[in-house]
Amino acid sequence: MPRVLTGNRLETGDVLWWNGSDWSPRIADAVAIGDEGEALVARLVAEERINDPVLIDVTGEPGAFVPTTTRERVRASGPSVRADLARGSLSVEVI
Amino acid sequence: MDNQDQQAVAGAPTPALDDAPARLRLRDDAPFESPIAPLADFLAGGNFAAVRLEPGDDARALIPHFGRLKLIEVAFPKFRDGRGYSAARILREAGFSGEIRAAGDVLVDQLGFMRRVGFDSFAPNAPLDPGTVAATLDRFPHVYMKSSDGRPPVWALRHG
């Protein structure tokens, strides 16, 4: 099962995904993370700029990854009860 | 000792910064450095003038021995464990006027509370930034409640 890297930006709290070279606010930009993931997380934790960096399981293909847990789907799409505030990179419908 | 630590810190009484273990003292007397006994050893009758309280120790066990104690160190293995605050205040309420030192995972943002409950020396694991220490200790112009530092609560100021 593919994994992607996500976290929240310290300054804003924004939900972010790792696109291979930088952070993106869209899960659609996320890249699958291989065995290097744990080392990447360890480095990010030590840098103290991204809060709660974590590798999460997803299904689907790059560009259309869908997290396997409801919690992570909510993070990716926005509150299911406020479709007007949805992030747009993942439909609230998938929650 | 690094140079920064030698700068004086604002606040009365004039604090002095000493060699480890106490990185910050708010007392005028000479630092007392001698073996610090665990509570059990102290109570067992060893010839100690300094004792260490762990978070689970009962500070009141020391009350009969204040006469021979110069220093009571209160250990903070984790900064989130707040039992040491009660320990210091109990010691001051019971009349101990010697040095009470907070040692271990002591963070600069806790110094204000610690001074209020009666700590007057600090031996944190990590160095303290003198500027932040000064700002922290000078932060609050008033306090709402009595504690062990003699500061009048605002109700005393309001009603003279």
Add this chain to the structure above:
Amino acid sequence: MYRYDQYDQAIVDARVAEFKDQVARRLRNEITEDQFKPLRLMNGLYLQLHAYMLRVAIPYGTLSGTQMRMLAHIARKYDRDYGHFTTRQNIQYNWIKLEQFADLLDDLSKVEMHAFQTSGNCIRNISSDQFAGAAADEVADPRPYAELLRQWSTLHPEFSFLPRKFKIAVIASDTDRAAIQLHDIGLQLRRNDAGDLGFRVYVGGGMGRTPILGQVVRDWIPVGQFLSYSEAILRVYNRYGRRDNIYKARIKILVTELGIEEFTRQVEAEWALLEPLGLDAPQAEYDRIIAQFAPPAFDPAANDDLDLSDPDFRLWVEQNVHPHKAPGYAIATISLKPRAGIPGDASSAQMDVIADLAERYAQDEIRVTHSQNLVLAHVRKSDLYAVWQALEAVDLATPNLDLVTDIIACPGMDYCTLANARSIPIAQKIAAKFENDIAEQRDIGELKIKVSGCINGCGHHHAGHIGILGVDKKGEEAYQLLLGGSGAEDASLAKILGPGFDENGIVAAVDRLIAFYRSARAAPDERFLDTYRRLGPAPFKAAVYG
């Protein structure tokens, strides 16, 4: 209501400056997130699923029109144009940025507000009766004592790193509108035969993983000594509360493990040492604060009649308006549970309307209830119709107080990082079955449904006549069903009825419960809770699980 003097304002200003400095040091990486987290929590700032969440303190749930207007401003300027009123009588914002937080705190401090101690292992915002100062059955206004507690507990040097959070509620009548037996300390103000005021002190109540009702630690403490007595309770807790297991760290576990007799003995022994130290505020300070809560000058000539010829208005009055102690006045509850709404949410535009109404018609006071509604406590009966029309225009006049659609729900997994399941959609789906038929809701009568998205119980599911608890079942959202709880003076803890459900299953189960209740009640005015207490769980279980 209480207004800051120079000392209160100076302390708030210093606290804001302190946190600005802490934020700046965090942004410069001078402190780690692990070190910063307790600092930001003690300033009400959580990191949630989508952003930082800020919980602003509303002491004892009372605020002015000016303060409500500032809450609307905060929603517009720093958030996404809405806020969420909570079961702790506070307000939360869901989309806050750390880098804007200093400016936000400055704005709040301009109207004597802050976010101190709305989280963290410290003494939290003091809660109280939303009808304080207006209810006919109170012995005195409890809020001066809540304000004394607020000041005593603000930046308390000994009690800012407690084993766990600590919640105190104060009431002044036999009717309990603040769930005092579900608090760490619950205080009931009483008057003795000599006419003196004192408190009955409950300790060790709480919900969460291990729900327990509070027990009486002292039947009478004179009001003049209740602060030092509270100090004694907190000291025993700080020294001996468990720190080895976060789930056993609340004072309720300490009280249970020691037994109430031994706990009481320890508190009394501590108080014997503390009381002589002069920790209690002097009478002059009591008088100063009590004077600020002096009742407004009610007009003795206010008309006590009410024209109920408009049937929609009549519905609202019958359901959402309570008697006031002064003739010609009434207490109006503003429902934050509109059709298809999110329980407790209000837009900035709605907050502005409420602020205007409070200033114009309600002595410039608004209350937040632990049921996530708002109250205008002092409204002339002759103004009620105008108030209702203004509320109706912004969807704030739903006549459903205490009915099946007046559901408490925590933010749940739509927002909260602790949640195991979503709460709001469950509340919405249950409400949707009834919200188009107010007559049916009124026929069902008082029914308190409370939904939590995790075991921490912010949705008060253990105090629900029907409680719903979201759990994680192998990665899927699932819901447990509990019955028989009450947070009122007849306090009881809801018990699990049987196996859990998925989202649609729990909604259908509630439907079956209500249908069974209507067929089984002994009289039309027997409440769901009373029918449950009379019959026990077995027939309800049969009705749900067949």
